[in-house]
Amino acid sequence: MRPDYQLSQLDVLESEAIHIIREVAAEFERPALLFSGGKDSVVMLALARRAFWPARIPFPVMHVDTGHNFPEVLEFRDRQVAGLGVRLVVASVQESIDAGRVSEETGRHPSRNRLQTVTLLDAIEQHGFDALFGGARRDEEKARAKERVFSFRDEFGQWDPKNQRPELWNLYNTRLRRGEHIRVFPLSNWTELDVWCYIEREGLEVPSIYFAHQRRVFERDGLLLADSPYLARGQDEPAFTATVRYRTVGDMTCTGAVESTAATVPEVIAEVAATRITERGQTRADDRTSEAAMEDRKREGYF
Amino acid sequence: MDMLRFATAGSVDDGKSTLIGRLLYDSKQVFADQLEAVERTSRDRGEEYTNLALLTDGLRAEREQGITIDVAYRYFATPRRKFIIADTPGHIQYTRNMVTGASTADLAVVLVDARNGLTEQSRRHAFLTALLRVPHLVLAVNKMDLVGYSAEVFDRICAEFSAFATRLDIGDLTFVPISALHGDNVVERSASMPWYDGPSLLHHLEHVHIASDRNLIDVRFPVQYVVRPQAATDAALHDYRGYAGQVAGGVIKPGDEVLHLPSGFSTTVRRIEAAGTDVPEAFPPMSVTLLLDDDVDISRGDMICRPHNRPNAAQDVDAMVCWMSAEQALARRSRLVVKHTSRTVKAIVTDLQYRIDVNTLHRDASADRLSLNEIGRARLRLTQPIFCDPYARNRATGGFILIDEASNATVGAGMITEAS
Numbered sequence: 001m002r003p004d005y006q007l008s009q010l011d012v013l014e015s016e017a018i019h020i021i022r023e024v025a026a027e028f029e030r031p032a033l034l035f036s037g038g039k040d041s042v043v044m045l046a047l048a049r050r051a052f053w054p055a056r057i058p059f060p061v062m063h064v065d066t067g068h069n070f071p072e073v074l075e076f077r078d079r080q081v082a083g084l085g086v087r088l089v090v091a092s093v094q095e096s097i098d099a100g101r102v103s104e105e106t107g108r109h110p111s112r113n114r115l116q117t118v119t120l121l122d123a124i125e126q127h128g129f130d131a132l133f134g135g136a137r138r139d140e141e142k143a144r145a146k147e148r149v150f151s152f153r154d155e156f157g158q159w160d161p162k163n164q165r166p167e168l169w170n171l172y173n174t175r176l177r178r179g180e181h182i183r184v185f186p187l188s189n190w191t192e193l194d195v196w197c198y199i200e201r202e203g204l205e206v207p208s209i210y211f212a213h214q215r216r217v218f219e220r221d222g223l224l225l226a227d228s229p230y231l232a233r234g235q236d237e238p239a240f241t242a243t244v245r246y247r248t249v250g251d252m253t254c255t256g257a258v259e260s261t262a263a264t265v266p267e268v269i270a271e272v273a274a275t276r277i278t279e280r281g282q283t284r285a286d287d288r289t290s291e292a293a294m295e296d297r298k299r300e301g302y303f
Numbered sequence: 304m305d306m307l308r309f310a311t312a313g314s315v316d317d318g319k320s321t322l323i324g325r326l327l328y329d330s331k332q333v334f335a336d337q338l339e340a341v342e343r344t345s346r347d348r349g350e351e352y353t354n355l356a357l358l359t360d361g362l363r364a365e366r367e368q369g370i371t372i373d374v375a376y377r378y379f380a381t382p383r384r385k386f387i388i389a390d391t392p393g394h395i396q397y398t399r400n401m402v403t404g405a406s407t408a409d410l411a412v413v414l415v416d417a418r419n420g421l422t423e424q425s426r427r428h429a430f431l432t433a434l435l436r437v438p439h440l441v442l443a444v445n446k447m448d449l450v451g452y453s454a455e456v457f458d459r460i461c462a463e464f465s466a467f468a469t470r471l472d473i474g475d476l477t478f479v480p481i482s483a484l485h486g487d488n489v490v491e492r493s494a495s496m497p498w499y500d501g502p503s504l505l506h507h508l509e510h511v512h513i514a515s516d517r518n519l520i521d522v523r524f525p526v527q528y529v530v531r532p533q534a535a536t537d538a539a540l541h542d543y544r545g546y547a548g549q550v551a552g553g554v555i556k557p558g559d560e561v562l563h564l565p566s567g568f569s570t571t572v573r574r575i576e577a578a579g580t581d582v583p584e585a586f587p588p589m590s591v592t593l594l595l596d597d598d599v600d601i602s603r604g605d606m607i608c609r610p611h612n613r614p615n616a617a618q619d620v621d622a623m624v625c626w627m628s629a630e631q632a633l634a635r636r637s638r639l640v641v642k643h644t645s646r647t648v649k650a651i652v653t654d655l656q657y658r659i660d661v662n663t664l665h666r667d668a669s670a671d672r673l674s675l676n677e678i679g680r681a682r683l684r685l686t687q688p689i690f691c692d693p694y695a696r697n698r699a700t701g702g703f704i705l706i707d708e709a710s711n712a713t714v715g716a717g718m719i720t721e722a723s
Contacts, residue, residue: 004514004515005514005517005519005554005586006513006514007305007588008304008305009304009305009384011589012306012588013306014578014590015549015577015588015589015590016588016590018549018578018590019527019548019549019590022527022528022547022548022590023527023645025528026527026603026645049579050578050579051547051590052528052547053530053576053578053579053592054530054532054540054543054579055530055531055532055533055540056532056533138378139378142375145376145377146373146374146375146376161373162373164373165712165713166399166400166402166403166627166704166713166716167403167713168402168403168406168407168702168716169406169698169699169704170407170549170588170699171642171643171702171703171704173642173706173711173712173713175640175706175711176711177711188376189376189378189387191378191380193380194385276335277335277336278337281336281337
C-alpha cells in the first residue's frame with residue numbers, strides 16, 4: 001500500500017468484483033455461480049470465497065457439462081468444490097440429448113457448444129436461479145465489450161444488446177419479473193493478463209492443462225485440437241505429439257491448444273504479455289463461424 | 304501499477320475511433336487476429352483504408368449502420384498504468400451513454416476537429432463532463448495536419464474553450480494538439496509542432512495525478528452485506544458479525560470511533576478485513592469487512608461514518624437528473640424507485656425546477672417534463688431517508704439511479720445538489 005492511498009490495478013479490480021458479488025448475494029433470491037474449471041471461473045470462485053470470508057459462499061456452483069470435457073478439468077472441479085464446501089449442480093448436455101431437448105450436431109465438425117445454451121436455460125428454470133455469475137471478460141470479444149456487468153435476460157434467456165440497462169457508478173439495477181434472470185460478470189474489467197497476475201499473486205491453483213504438457217493433437221482450420229474419442233479426425237488430419245498448453249478451457253471439441261513450453265505461472269504470464277493473438281482467436285473454433293458469432297449466440301442465451 | 308479510467312467523447316467525424324485505434328495500436332494492444340478481421344471487413348466493404356472504428360463497434364447493428372450505439376469498453380496498459388477506455392458515442396441522441404461512461408471516469412478526452420473549432424457538440428461534451436464531476440478534462444484538438452499544424456488555430460480554439468469552461472466547474476483542464484491519423488502528439492511528441500511544449504496525450508494519461516481525486520476526508524461506509532458464518536462447529540466464529548461494503552469516502556482505521564446511521568449509536572472499529580486478511584486501514588474504493596466493538600443492530604442500507612462528520616439523512620433531495628427513458632418522461636408526480644449506495648427507496652417527483660439546454664446551458668424554467676437524454680433539476684420526496692452528500696463533494700454518496708417500478712427499467716440518473 002502506498003502513502004498516497006493509490007491502489008494497484010489488481011486491488012481495484014478485486015474490490016470491484018467483490019462489491020459485485022456481494023451485491024448479488026444481497027439482492028437476489030437464488031443466485032448461482034457458473035464454474036467451468038477454467039482460469040476465469042477459478043478467479044471468480046476465489047473472489048466469492050473472499051467476499052464472504054469467513055462464512056461459506058452463500059450460493060451453489062453450476063457446471064454445464066457437455067460430456068466432452070477434459071478429464072483433468074472435471075477432477076479439478078470436484079476437488080475445488082469439495083474444498084470449499086459449496087453445493088455443485090451439474091447440468092448435463094448428454095441428458096438434454098437423451099431427453100430429446102436437443103439433437104447432436106452432424107456433419108464433419110459436430111460440436112456441443114451451441115447445445116449448451118438449451119441445457120443451461122433448462123437448468124436455470126428447473127432450479128429457479130435468478131442470477132448467474134459468469135467469468136466472461138470484456139477484453140475477450142467485441143460483443144462482450146458492450147455488455148453490462150449486470151446483463152438482463154428475458155424469460156426466454158435472450159440478451160437484447162440494443163436495449164440494455166444503463167449502468168452508472170457502482171449502482172446496479174437488480175429488479176426482475178418472475179422467469180427473468182440476470183447474468184453477472186464480476187471480471188468484466190479484467191484482462192487475460194490481470195487474471196494470470198491475480199492467480200500468481202494469490203497462489204491460486206488452476207487445472208494442469210494450462211501448463212505445457214505432451215499431447216496427441218491434430219490440426220484443423222489452424223487450431224490444434226486434442227485427439228480424443230469425441231472428435232472424428234479426417235484422413236487429411238494426421239495426429240502428432242506436441243508440447244502444448246491451453247489458453248482457454250472449454251469443450252474438447254472446439255478448444256484449441258497452443259504450442260508452448262510455459263510450465264509455470266510466471267512463464268505463462270511472460271507468454272501472455274508477449275502474445276500478439278487474442279485468446280479466443282487462437283483457441284476457439286466457436287467464434288470463427290462469423291463476424292458476429294458471439295453476439296448471435298449470446299442473444300440466444302449463451303454464457 | 305495503478306489504473307486510470309477515461310471516457311472519450313466525440314464523433315467518428317472528429318476522429319475519435321482513429322484516436323482510440325492509434326492508442327491501442329501504438330501501445331500494441333491491437334492483436335494480429337483483430338487487425339486481420341478489421342482489414343478483411345474493410346476490404347469486403349470496399350473501403351480504401353483500414354477502418355479502425357470496426358475495432359470498437361462490436362454489435363451487428365453498429366457494423367451494419369456504421370455507427371456507435373453503446374458504450375464500449377477497451378483495455379490497454381503501458382508499463383506505468385492500466386487504462387480502461389469508455390468509448391462513448393458523440394451524438395446528442397446518445398447523451399445517456401456518455402453520462403454512463405463518464406460516471407466512473409477519472410478523466411475525459413473531448414475531441415474537436417481543428418478545422419471546425421468548437422461546435423455545439425464539444426460544448427455539450429464539456430458540460431456533461433463537468434456535470435458528472437469527471438476530475439480531469441483533456442481537450443484534444445485533432446486533425447492539426449489539416450490546418451498546417453498552426454499554433455494560431457490551436458490557440459484560438461483553446462481560448463474559446465477556456466472562456467466557455469469558466470461557466471462550468473471543471474477541475475483540471477489540459478489542451479493537446481494532435482493528429483490521430485499521423486500519430487502526432489498521441490504517443491510521441493510531434494516534430495511538426497515545435498511551438499507546443501506540453502506532453503503527448505498518452506504521456507499525460509500516464510502521469511496525470513488521480514490519487515487526490517477521491518474523497519479521503521469524510522468517512523462513508525454504506526453497509527452492503529452482513530457476514531454471519533453459520534458454522535456452529537467453529538466456536539471462534541460463533542459471535543462473528545462483519546459488516547461488508549465498499550468504502551465510499553474517508554480513511555478508516557482500527558480503533559476509530561464511528562457512528563451508525565440511522566440509529567445514531569457510536570462504537571469503535573475493532574478490526575478491518577479485506578479479502579479475508581486483516582488490513583491496517585481502509586479507503587475508497589476498497590471492499591472490506593468491518594468488525595465493531597459493540598453489538599449494534601446494523602443491516603444493509605445503513606451507513607457508518609464519524610460522529611462529527613455525518614452525511615445528510617435526507618428525505619427531500621434536489622438533484623440534477625439525466626433522463627434515460629424513451630418510453631416515458633419525468634414530470635411532477637412521477638413515482639420512481641431510487642437506488643442510492645446500498646439503499647433502495649421509493650420516491651415521488653415534487654418539483655421540476657428547470658430543464659437545461661445541454662448545448663447552450665440555457666435554463667428553461669417553464670419546462671414541465673424531461674424526455675429522453677434531457678437534463679434538469681428536480682426535487683424528490685423519498686419514503687425513507689437516504690444518507691447522502693452533495694455529488695460535488697462525493698460522487699459515491701451523491702449519485703443515484705432511478706428505476707421505473709412497472710417496467711423495472713433504469714430510467715434516469717441523479718446527482719444530488721442539495722439535501723435536507
